[in-house]
Amino acid sequence: MTRLPATSHEPLLWDYAESRESTEIVEIGDEYGLFIDGAMRAPQSGDYFPTINPATEETLASVAEAGEADVDLAVTAARRAFDGEWGSMPPQERAKLIFRVARMVQERSRELAVLETLDGGKPIKESRDVDLPLVAAHFFYYAGWADKLEYAFPGLQPKALGVAGQVIPWNFPLLMLAWKVAPALAAGNTVVLKPAETTPLSALAFAELTTEAGLPPGVLNVLTGAGETGALVVSHPDVDKVAFTGSTQVGKLIQAELAGSSKRLTLELGGKAAHVIFEDAPLDQAIEGVINGIFFNQGHVCCAGSRLLVEESIHDRFVDKLKRRLSTLRVGDPMDKNTDVGAINSKDQLDKINELVDSGVSEGAEMFQPDCVLPERGFFFRPTLFTGVSQSHRIAQEEIFGPVLSIMTFRTPEEAVEKANNTPYGLSAGVWTTKGSRILWMADRLKAGVVWANTYNKFDPSSPFGGYKESGFGREGGRHGLLAYVDWNGR
């Protein structure tokens, strides 16, 4: 018998080889105009701004900045489509077109996912497995309602409102587009959409896709630009309905701006969600829930579980497990299929995160960051935990919108509710316990639009999403989401 070398018992240090998603599927132009009345047009303003890849700081393209004249053209085109072809189209035909858009999103999902990651910095794993499937699902869901509005609101004679002005954020560019555009179109409205300054490309690609799908000109208009462009869209006198997702600060300005007008308004604003872990929780799954709650999309999530409330009796054990798990997160190139935490969306956001994290350290909370190597270029931030946080610390009060978790403790369920609700926000909350009755008890008392039990960050087009208090008003998703886009009984 041949003698072989003795089996090696050395443990294998298993580094995953780089596994980059190819970018060949996407063609990015040098310069993009505005999508008005069914075609890409050069801006009247003549202004352009660069959009960059936050993971490399390279400029991807030059994008038009819409000015007053451009907004006027877009709103006029939207009004014309509403008064004309789109408004008089039988609902079944409208449904057919939205279904077609949904199918085309599915067909081109890889391309759109790559574009989303290049422009926004989120891991390709997430844009591929979360964002794009949900985008398609939203269009499929609302396409189904288009010819059934009478059944959605029986006896109310629902009618479209007219032109919807929509301003969306940079954290889920295409998904926030879908949340806003799908119900608006299904209810028969036309849309002027302003994507975020740092992530305009996927909305422009989507706009071109709707032309291929056969959506009539003017039904969807996309105006790129910064805050000023958004303000022009919101304040345009011929816009009937405003929908905004973004910061509470800007939401308040919009609400003040619209005061006294007949424009309808829905706001989906910030959050500082409490994630409550009871002693009897399934601990290892709760760890995954907490990780997903705060590090999903680099924490750029308005409903992120950024305040962890742990029952005091398990605090040390839970924090140990959390630190261990944090050290296995793969931070880096968002285009690598194995990356868990990608790039921070912009330099501005990175500065804001740094500022708040510094305040946490100087206010006396204890910081933990895993020892991972960050790429040399691009905007990256280590996943961060703070223990010993008090309710009065800024990191327990202000929305950080980054991969930073503040950990506090509680002793009784009453105290958990009191601390969870002690925030001006009220978008979401999470509860982990194996006791079913306690889940219901908590859900009754938590002032949050969404309460997840033994899971976190779960979205479905049929489920309404929205806030309490300074997290905004109005719901997106489900039949509730349609309500924001219809007039009923002449109201």
Next chain:
Amino acid sequence: MTLTSHRSVLPDRVTTPTLRTFLRGVPSVDQVGVEERVAALSTRSIKRESKRAALDLIVRMIDLTTLEGQDTPGKVIQVSAKAVRPDPTDPSIPSVAAIVVYPSLVEYAVQATEGSSVKVASVTTYFPSGQAPTPLKVKETEQVVEAGADEVDMVIDRGAFLSGEYFKVFDEIRRVKEACKGAHLKVILETGELGTLDNVRRASMLAMAAGADFIKTSTGKIQPAATLPVALVMLEAIRDFHEATGIAVGMKPAGGIRTSKDAIKYLLVLNETLGEEWMTPDRFRIGASSLLNDVLMQIRWLETGRYWSPDYFTKD
């Protein structure tokens, strides 16, 4: 009935009530969360050199198994040869970790693997049902160890576990462990018969507290055999046990792992749950028979850039 030779997670005096209290304190498991976690890990993309390293490690971790009523000395000798030298055309392919046989065939496996690194493991305790009096199980274990088995794969008494007779399960493992003398003890939980992941986690803790060197999912005779969710729950129990006692227990999924792709998923769950310290055949084994040839085919493909017909790989 009192015992003192157990591990530090238990009080000095072990009885069914103290074991019940201990097992109630084991964290509960959320099945949906477990399934999501393994689904997420399964999307990891393992390419090139990381794949090659994984395949090599998988070969070294395989417990090549033949457990059939029709097994003969001849069959065992053939499988042993394959275990020692999996690919006769490629001497760079390492031997597998062990060969697993029935008690009556241990002596042939010992002879056939002599001089190699391949360990001989025998199933005992009236595998696969475990439905026999404890003294017979102990006796069977003593005999296979005498016959030269390096490792013992015992089954727990699932009936006793499910009816709450935790002391019986605990005591039996402890006695078999004694009968093993120096031999390595793997305790098969037969998770396909335990019903819930909570039970899997509790049985894992019970087996480790009683002295298991390894905990193993299945006999391969019951469906479902090894699954990723079950493996994750067992690995998490191992992690908790290690944190509490400092004792590193190994893990062995067995049954139903037939392709390299499946085996790599287990390595991913292992690597991200317990880390590199467990990425060794000393702490992780895969019980399989047909998996080995699939791994050899994948290695050949990585090395030559083309797929080879299954006829180029020996079937033993």
